[in-house]
Amino acid sequence: MKKLYCARVPSNIAFLKYWGKKNSQLQIPANNSLSMTLSNSYTETEASTIDGNQHELFYNKERLEVNAPFAQKVSTHLNTLSQHLKINSKLRIVTQNSFPSGCGIASSASGLGALTLSALSAWLDCRSIEDLEKKGFCLEKIASLARLGSGSACRSFFSGFTLWEKEGKVTELFNSKHWQLADTIVLISPETKLISSTEAHKLAWTSPLYSIRLAQIEEREKKIKTAISKKDLNQLGPLLEQEALEMHSIIMTSCPSVQYLNQASLDFLSWFIKERNSRSLPAYFTIDAGPNIHIISEKFFQKTLIASLKKKCSNYAIIPDHTGEGVKLWQKDTTN
Numbered sequence: 001m002k003k004l005y006c007a008r009v010p011s012n013i014a015f016l017k018y019w020g021k022k023n024s025q026l027q028i029p030a031n032n033s034l035s036m037t038l039s040n041s042y043t044e045t046e047a048s049t050i051d052g053n054q055h056e057l058f059y060n061k062e063r064l065e066v067n068a069p070f071a072q073k074v075s076t077h078l079n080t081l082s083q084h085l086k087i088n089s090k091l092r093i094v095t096q097n098s099f100p101s102g103c104g105i106a107s108s109a110s111g112l113g114a115l116t117l118s119a120l121s122a123w124l125d126c127r128s129i130e131d132l133e134k135k136g137f138c139l140e141k142i143a144s145l146a147r148l149g150s151g152s153a154c155r156s157f158f159s160g161f162t163l164w165e166k167e168g169k170v171t172e173l174f175n176s177k178h179w180q181l182a183d184t185i186v187l188i189s190p191e192t193k194l195i196s197s198t199e200a201h202k203l204a205w206t207s208p209l210y211s212i213r214l215a216q217i218e219e220r221e222k223k224i225k226t227a228i229s230k231k232d233l234n235q236l237g238p239l240l241e242q243e244a245l246e247m248h249s250i251i252m253t254s255c256p257s258v259q260y261l262n263q264a265s266l267d268f269l270s271w272f273i274k275e276r277n278s279r280s281l282p283a284y285f286t287i288d289a290g291p292n293i294h295i296i297s298e299k300f301f302q303k304t305l306i307a308s309l310k311k312k313c314s315n316y317a318i319i320p321d322h323t324g325e326g327v328k329l330w331q332k333d334t335t336n
């Protein structure tokens, strides 16, 4: 009988974006960021200890070669974790996403989060979050370890709305019961982006707009927090849009320039803004580091919103998501 340690970690969508790092190696961000945890977009990862001198990785049921870029990212992170725990045994990692990866739905947040949680559980033989806590690994500590693999992963561990402060602290500001928002993701393109956000983060400092952003970001953070605490979408929405466009302006004006939005993203945004304004739809966009567009609305409005979107963009898949509850961990036995 073999023990499998299974973690489900959701993706998150940033309302206040993490863009640019103070220290790349330690993954120290240049600014605080704030996100909403998602529910339907998640990574599920099973970890089990194996004999041998190399980790084994299966992604979407296929074994990855050790030198594949994703396998290297996974094994670098596993090595960081095993050094931290002072445990040397190798793991078999079997992972899959409920959504397309590498295209602006934060698969690195859910992926590195699920990797961290399942690996720690396998190494420490913990079948629940409570077991991990008893061994000195509270959620905040696990989130900080996940951050070393992907910065935004640390925000995926909590329910509802999470703040990651630039000094390292990660806090659940409001849980998912406080406010149920919908994130309706318009899949403009499921293609994996050519330049990873890890690479593009490094260029942030080369944009002439970056210092302007950092100078006023604390003010925006206060406004976003107030809007969430008051559950005021009319106040939150314009801040989300400004934040997404500002991050993409910095990405585009970095040297060299990076383009995550494509013509179809821009066409969709023009249509959406016109439609929203002319029909006074209570819905606002945000964008991650990719061409896909996230539309934020109250959850009860999601069905009506999807019906409007389908009229315009029947050629794009739509992923309906909403405010989620955070991570899950369980253990199962198998004879395989």
Ligand code: PMV
Pocket: 013, 014, 016, 017, 018, 019, 033, 106, 108, 109, 150, 151, 152, 153, 197, 198, 201, 288, 289
């Ligand atoms: O965690 P990383 O290194 O993949 O950075 C991603 C940052 C954004 O997703 C673009 C913004 C954010 O705050 O999530």
